[in-house]
Amino acid sequence: MFESYNSVVISIVFLLLYFISNLLVKTKKISLIVHKKFWNSLLAISFLVSGVLGLILAFKIDSKSPIGWYTNVLWFHVEFGIVMALIAIFHLIWHFKYYFLKS
Numbered sequence: 001m002f003e004s005y006n007s008v009v010i011s012i013v014f015l016l017l018y019f020i021s022n023l024l025v026k027t028k029k030i031s032l033i034v035h036k037k038f039w040n041s042l043l044a045i046s047f048l049v050s051g052v053l054g055l056i057l058a059f060k061i062d063s064k065s066p067i068g069w070y071t072n073v074l075w076f077h078v079e080f081g082i083v084m085a086l087i088a089i090f091h092l093i094w095h096f097k098y099y100f101l102k103s
Contacts (some may be wrong), residue, residue: 046084053077
């Protein structure tokens with residue numbers, strides 16, 4: 001399980017979920033607000049998990065104390081970081097005008 005990262009699988013699942021949720025918005029099965037809340041919640045959760053695990057790893061390195069589960073924490077940190085990066089890219093695209101175009 002922890003021998004490699006699942007960036008391709010995560011990317012495929014992410015894209016499928018995004019296109020399904022986008023299709024649900026277009027067919028009016030869910031509202032755009034629900035769609036955005038779902039993806040913003042996933043972004044927040046992935047950020048918090050990756051961030052907390054990153055802090056645990058930093059404290060471990062700073063304290064130079066041996067932690068047997070270091071590899072497992074690192075693996076989850078990277079996996080959640082991949083999820084966060086993918087959602088953040090879509091988030092940036094959604095808000096492109098807000099960030100880059102002057103009004």
